Amino acid sequence: LTGESAGAEISRLSFNQITADHLGLADLAEGCADAGIGWLGAWRHKLEPGAAELIRSAGLRVSSLCRGGFFPAGTSGDRRRREEDNRRAVEEAAELGTDVLVLVCGGAPGSELEPARAMVAEGIERLVPHAAAAGVRLAIEPLHPMMLVERSVIVTLAQANTIAERFDPGEVGVIIDVYHVWWDPELEREIARAGERILGYHVSDWLVPTTDLLAGRGMMGEGTIDLRRIRGMVERAGYDGPIEVEVINPALAELSRDALIAGVREAYLGYA
Amino acid sequence: LTGESAGAEISRLSFNQITADHLGLADLAEGCADAGIGWLGAWRHKLEPGAAELIRSAGLRVSSLCRGGFFPAGTSGDRRRREEDNRRAVEEAAELGTDVLVLVCGGAPGSELEPARAMVAEGIERLVPHAAAAGVRLAIEPLHPMMLVERSVIVTLAQANTIAERFDPGEVGVIIDVYHVWWDPELEREIARAGERILGYHVSDWLVPTTDLLAGRGMMGEGTIDLRRIRGMVERAGYDGPIEVEVINPALAELSRDALIAGVREAYLGYA
Numbered sequence: 099l100t101g102e103s104a105g106a107e108i109s110r111l112s113f114n115q116i117t118a119d120h121l122g123l124a125d126l127a128e129g130c131a132d133a134g135i136g137w138l139g140a141w142r143h144k145l146e147p148g149a150a151e152l153i154r155s156a157g158l159r160v161s162s163l164c165r166g167g168f169f170p171a172g173t174s175g176d177r178r179r180r181e182e183d184n185r186r187a188v189e190e191a192a193e194l195g196t197d198v199l200v201l202v203c204g205g206a207p208g209s210e211l212e213p214a215r216a217m218v219a220e221g222i223e224r225l226v227p228h229a230a231a232a233g234v235r236l237a238i239e240p241l242h243p244m245m246l247v248e249r250s251v252i253v254t255l256a257q258a259n260t261i262a263e264r265f266d267p268g269e270v271g272v273i274i275d276v277y278h279v280w281w282d283p284e285l286e287r288e289i290a291r292a293g294e295r296i297l298g299y300h301v302s303d304w305l306v307p308t309t310d311l312l313a314g315r316g317m318m319g320e321g322t323i324d325l326r327r328i329r330g331m332v333e334r335a336g337y338d339g340p341i342e343v344e345v346i347n348p349a350l351a352e353l354s355r356d357a358l359i360a361g362v363r364e365a366y367l368g369y370a
Numbered sequence: 371l372t373g374e375s376a377g378a379e380i381s382r383l384s385f386n387q388i389t390a391d392h393l394g395l396a397d398l399a400e401g402c403a404d405a406g407i408g409w410l411g412a413w414r415h416k417l418e419p420g421a422a423e424l425i426r427s428a429g430l431r432v433s434s435l436c437r438g439g440f441f442p443a444g445t446s447g448d449r450r451r452r453e454e455d456n457r458r459a460v461e462e463a464a465e466l467g468t469d470v471l472v473l474v475c476g477g478a479p480g481s482e483l484e485p486a487r488a489m490v491a492e493g494i495e496r497l498v499p500h501a502a503a504a505g506v507r508l509a510i511e512p513l514h515p516m517m518l519v520e521r522s523v524i525v526t527l528a529q530a531n532t533i534a535e536r537f538d539p540g541e542v543g544v545i546i547d548v549y550h551v552w553w554d555p556e557l558e559r560e561i562a563r564a565g566e567r568i569l570g571y572h573v574s575d576w577l578v579p580t581t582d583l584l585a586g587r588g589m590m591g592e593g594t595i596d597l598r599r600i601r602g603m604v605e606r607a608g609y610d611g612p613i614e615v616e617v618i619n620p621a622l623a624e625l626s627r628d629a630l631i632a633g634v635r636e637a638y639l640g641y642a
Contacts, residue, residue, distance in 0.1 A: 206594070244514065281516075
């Protein structure tokens, strides 16, 4: 089980844009390139006209685009608007040269979980043909159960796997973000089950105490997640792609660009 | 499925002491009795010499004692001290006239989940003979996954059921607290599985946004949990015992005793 104790290769490090939400794309891309980081995890709200060319010319590749999803909606008009937005997200992913669109599936309007969960499955089913035609795979990301109402009724990897398995592995898979799934007693089994459907692996850490349900995440090594154990599971399941560092915490905006990037690099090499 | 829409009987309402953590036992017991509430959910830190007699003379019964548990510990000395404390908790439950000791199983020292989970199972196994001899059943309460590190490595009802099933149903069961389990996609299945092992049912509500991981709970009706749907599951599984109102929120201390008790009663009748 050497994979569990050895550090991850620097070549797999992907800097997720939300980790530097205070920086513009050009600034971040330049900093990553200077630091020898080869991948970028992109967020739609951080893109700008010419983003694809900018990223390419900095020598970076895009590991995924975040995010599509938010399928449950209270009215058919809202559902149609979200469907259109998800089709645009697919097109933006293709334009950025990534074949992975991360799906944050959406919370529960009106507190009814089962109807919302059904809307997620239906929404993915409707999006698949469009995504497949564009060569983009849909990656269902289960979020931590504490994020159920506002962000995702998909809260376990088992749920994500069950939906993904309705489709071809080349069309729908899952994202494994340690922050969202590390607590799960079924984690090892469900990671093995996901297998070739693992389309991304995200790292950060769980802080004690956690003072913010969304933006209270720590840098790898600052918290309680046994990161190397989980990476071992993911690698034994066959995933050897980019590892995105996705740390949502406003305190990171206090660092200079280069200090933040150096900190991410160091934490990745030391703990991921 | 009339059980899902009808209100719960007032005779089943149990006022959990932590809902009024700012009140002394005598004050709370008097207020509950005056309001026609027949049950009290007791917490060890709120008891005092003569508590059992005080509760009895107010005409109240104790639905459960909270809490034993906190089994994982970093040293054998700590484990032994916790074992002794758990035996005292069993004796206190018996003295209060309740046969239910709630177990908050304890978090993960040193971030290692599997060893901690093993210590929970071992700790329960060591406590069972003592509890059985005292006529007290051990009730494993799974807590919300966001409470894993500090309070409980048992975060799903499936985990609690799996441990409980090693023992006689008269010795070990589970507590179902909506706040901790409502997000679980396997909830209905696991409640049915628990069946006669359901030793308590606790209600409160999930607030949006939730601003405190421990003490940010809402009164029934203030949040997003479909309480009557879950009560329907619990009743179909055969549970018809007390329903504890357990709302941990410091804002409740701003209410007068009688306003708080009236509010609990009203929320229980309206939403539980």
